[in-house]
Amino acid sequence: MVVLTAVLPGSEVDADRLNRAEEEPANWLTYYGGYKSWRYSPLDEINRSNIKDLKPVWAFESGITDGGLQAAPLVIDGVMYVSTAWNHVFALDAATGEQLWRYAYPEPEEIPGTYGTWNRGVAVAYGLVFMGTLDNHVVALDRDTGEEVWRVEVENSKQCGCNITGAPLVVKDIVITGVTGGDSAHRGYLNAFDARTGRHRWRFWTIPGPGEPGHDSWEGDSWKYGGGSTWVTGTYDPELDLLYWAVGNPAADFYGGDREGDNLYTDSIIALDPDSGTLKWHYQQIPHDVWDYDTAYELVLLDIEVKGKKRKAILNPSKSGYVWLLDRTTGEFLGAWPLVENSNWIEGIGPQGELLGRNEPELGEASFICPAIGGGRSWNHGAYSPDTGWFYSTGLEWCQIVTVREEEPEEGMPFFGGEFEMAHPKDGEAYSHLSAYDPVTGDLKWRYKHKYPLLASQLATAGGLVFSGDATGRFFALDAENGRELWSFRTGSGHRGSSVTFAVDGRQYVATPSGWGSAVAGLATQFWPEAEDFPSGSSIFVFALPEDTE
Amino acid sequence: MTPLIVALALAATLVGAETVDLSDPELIAEGSVQFAQSCAVGYCHGSAGRSARGPALRDRVWDPRELHRITADGLPGTSMPGWKSVLPDKAVWAVTAYVLSLSSEPPSGVAAIMELGSSEGPSERAPLSEAAVQGKELFFDLTRERRCGVCHYLDGLGTAVGPNLALAAQSKTRQELTRDILQPQATIAYGFEQVQLQLRSGERVEGVLAEESESRIRIFDAASVPPPLRSVAKRDVVRQRTRKRSSMPDDFDKVYAADEIASIVAYLSETGR
Numbered sequence: 001m002v003v004l005t006a007v008l009p010g011s012e013v014d015a016d017r018l019n020r021a022e023e024e025p026a027n028w029l030t031y032y033g034g035y036k037s038w039r040y041s042p043l044d045e046i047n048r049s050n051i052k053d054l055k056p057v058w059a060f061e062s063g064i065t066d067g068g069l070q071a072a073p074l075v076i077d078g079v080m081y082v083s084t085a086w087n088h089v090f091a092l093d094a095a096t097g098e099q100l101w102r103y104a105y106p107e108p109e110e111i112p113g114t115y116g117t118w119n120r121g122v123a124v125a126y127g128l129v130f131m132g133t134l135d136n137h138v139v140a141l142d143r144d145t146g147e148e149v150w151r152v153e154v155e156n157s158k159q160c161g162c163n164i165t166g167a168p169l170v171v172k173d174i175v176i177t178g179v180t181g182g183d184s185a186h187r188g189y190l191n192a193f194d195a196r197t198g199r200h201r202w203r204f205w206t207i208p209g210p211g212e213p214g215h216d217s218w219e220g221d222s223w224k225y226g227g228g229s230t231w232v233t234g235t236y237d238p239e240l241d242l243l244y245w246a247v248g249n250p251a252a253d254f255y256g257g258d259r260e261g262d263n264l265y266t267d268s269i270i271a272l273d274p275d276s277g278t279l280k281w282h283y284q285q286i287p288h289d290v291w292d293y294d295t296a297y298e299l300v301l302l303d304i305e306v307k308g309k310k311r312k313a314i315l316n317p318s319k320s321g322y323v324w325l326l327d328r329t330t331g332e333f334l335g336a337w338p339l340v341e342n343s344n345w346i347e348g349i350g351p352q353g354e355l356l357g358r359n360e361p362e363l364g365e366a367s368f369i370c371p372a373i374g375g376g377r378s379w380n381h382g383a384y385s386p387d388t389g390w391f392y393s394t395g396l397e398w399c400q401i402v403t404v405r406e407e408e409p410e411e412g413m414p415f416f417g418g419e420f421e422m423a424h425p426k427d428g429e430a431y432s433h434l435s436a437y438d439p440v441t442g443d444l445k446w447r448y449k450h451k452y453p454l455l456a457s458q459l460a461t462a463g464g465l466v467f468s469g470d471a472t473g474r475f476f477a478l479d480a481e482n483g484r485e486l487w488s489f490r491t492g493s494g495h496r497g498s499s500v501t502f503a504v505d506g507r508q509y510v511a512t513p514s515g516w517g518s519a520v521a522g523l524a525t526q527f528w529p530e531a532e533d534f535p536s537g538s539s540i541f542v543f544a545l546p547e548d549t550e
Numbered sequence: 551m552t553p554l555i556v557a558l559a560l561a562a563t564l565v566g567a568e569t570v571d572l573s574d575p576e577l578i579a580e581g582s583v584q585f586a587q588s589c590a591v592g593y594c595h596g597s598a599g600r601s602a603r604g605p606a607l608r609d610r611v612w613d614p615r616e617l618h619r620i621t622a623d624g625l626p627g628t629s630m631p632g633w634k635s636v637l638p639d640k641a642v643w644a645v646t647a648y649v650l651s652l653s654s655e656p657p658s659g660v661a662a663i664m665e666l667g668s669s670e671g672p673s674e675r676a677p678l679s680e681a682a683v684q685g686k687e688l689f690f691d692l693t694r695e696r697r698c699g700v701c702h703y704l705d706g707l708g709t710a711v712g713p714n715l716a717l718a719a720q721s722k723t724r725q726e727l728t729r730d731i732l733q734p735q736a737t738i739a740y741g742f743e744q745v746q747l748q749l750r751s752g753e754r755v756e757g758v759l760a761e762e763s764e765s766r767i768r769i770f771d772a773a774s775v776p777p778p779l780r781s782v783a784k785r786d787v788v789r790q791r792t793r794k795r796s797s798m799p800d801d802f803d804k805v806y807a808a809d810e811i812a813s814i815v816a817y818l819s820e821t822g823r
Contacts, residue, residue: 066628113594113631116603150771152778153709156699160692183591187693197753198778199771203695224693407587411692414591421597519593522603526596532606 013125015172019238026503028075031121031167036301037235039383040460041501045508047463051477051487054543058097062538064088067118068517069538072498074124084538085118087133095504101146108135112161114414115180121167126195130175132164138177150198160186161412171236171274174201178230182248183416185409188228202277206247206265214264222259225409227251228266232296232379243274244299246316253292254404255417262287267295269316281331285324290360291345292373293320298381306334306440315439321376337442339395340376342425345369361402372400373420374520383460388480391439392466394454398430399423422526430527434468446483453524456495469495475512493537511542572647572662581648584641599652608652618646639667678820685817688810696805700776711758711770711777713739719822727815734798744797748789757797772797
């Protein structure tokens, strides 16, 4: 059992605690568990030798089932904070599940339909709980009572056709939020607000305006409606004092004829000065994307040896089915490797990071493209274990038939530039897997296969375990060394969120959201009609070992 | 009654009313285009209603009026939006006709004749002049961080922090509107005098009062663009006063060029007509 006493429990969550979140294994302090975004816990009370005894200790049902439950709960000093679809937030006693307070965001008259009503998590700091909303506001709640302390509208969501589904990120004294809108006629951004007051600190446009470097990578007025969303939470390196965020695809998604050029900073990793929001470096993974291959997924910080040289690296899985590895000090390309076998959008990635043999769908033609729009992986996050040195991630083996059409942008309206129909891979049925990889070379260590798309995040622990869940409602634990399933429990609804682990009074708990839903989950029904009957849900299940087991 | 008589009776009741025929291939084709842009897109109902996040729509049996109602009004409490504020009723019926054409039992004959409702689509009013169109774009231009729409709600867009300008525009000349923009302190809209809160923490918050309850004050904090709506516990307020000042910034001559201000004034003026 790891015991760390660097921080007094119950003290305020401030920049110092956030910078050292990984040193508080009893808590799950930030969305990814800490700025390294490892989704790893050094807790080892629950381990591969006793996992068979793991039992549910409490369950909580929010009742907000539309859209499923996609969040990562936070646990801080014995209290769990979890957000649901429609922006309800619950504070629960983490050991018993008793509800301490509930906040319900007022239901807006109109919501932008494209990005759903779900929410993927909150951030906690300075006595406040922060959340982005389904109509593009940011709210801050009193951590003890759930009372609203401030609320700010980022932009009229009806006009922008965008909202906030990702968890905010607190860095120092600011709260940073991304935005959806990558499939709308919208210009993306990141915003930073003073955490205590909600006052705006800075905005970084992910698409440079006239006169700014990179603006000439857009044709005509296409920059105004070019997407570039920031919908998945980024991260921060306190040592380098750099804020990292991965930027999504350009719009229109499939039709690029009106936006000739590289379309910066879409499908890029950006590194910003967190105090000013100014760009320090960027690396564009997919210039001029015409496949809707957001690279807007998690950014994992790894201090790791690459080709014999110790590197401060950053790893970024992408919807394209590739994982990129960069030097996080400079943005230098260090390598890229595939998560999936079914990939024909490019032939590969060259030694300088160049995309080889681009297979662009043709205007008006039906083009067979892999992976499908749901991605070679969805946004749900992988995990890195320092014990094995491996990265654990899901992969989706599915394809689509895309028909590209010209489309005029209309501000805030969907802007896909085409339609798609899901298709099985050429050599067999669509399926998914959860696999372990060497994060530098992509060498496959083991593979756990599943019939339906695996769409829940992974959680790795020092107990030699990798937790995740499936579409049918099974929450399971695999042996981190060989991928063998050691334990499972049916929670009643499929898994689409991020499980976490924590401890209260020295006892380790594992918590998982249960609640099937989301856009990509819906795509499964095109392959497996029975998936339409997979029930939605919105509950938290918490597990522990019986108290007399050690 | 024979089908013929039913048809005649129905036709009689529909005399004078505009109708659509849900089995009309042209209407279905029109609906398929609208469906592709608005309903199939990305992650909603999927290409040709094959399903995605929203349910599969094809191969089902529908009551045409119920399907039209759901399309027009949406389904409260779910992600299904209502389309009647975006599309005219005929377009909503066209989408309905298209979805019905994917049904295992598409309606035919008289069962496919529907009466058009009064158009509840986008409201129609006198077209704006060229300058006013440009003014509207500038007012709500999302590519600018500073813009009128950050604090003013109009035409269903923007944010309601400051006063309702549609009302103001009805009673003001263009000169007065120009002055209101460039010299916000000259006249202050009723109820929008600046409220100043001195907090126990030493912080001072100035802005537009939104709401006051027994225990809390909600105020738009004018120190920031966009202004956050802050909720302050009254016990944390040392002093509260109202000042004969507007919280509107007085540098809009630097945000917009003179000709742009003129366009915005044209927009306001025509909106208030």
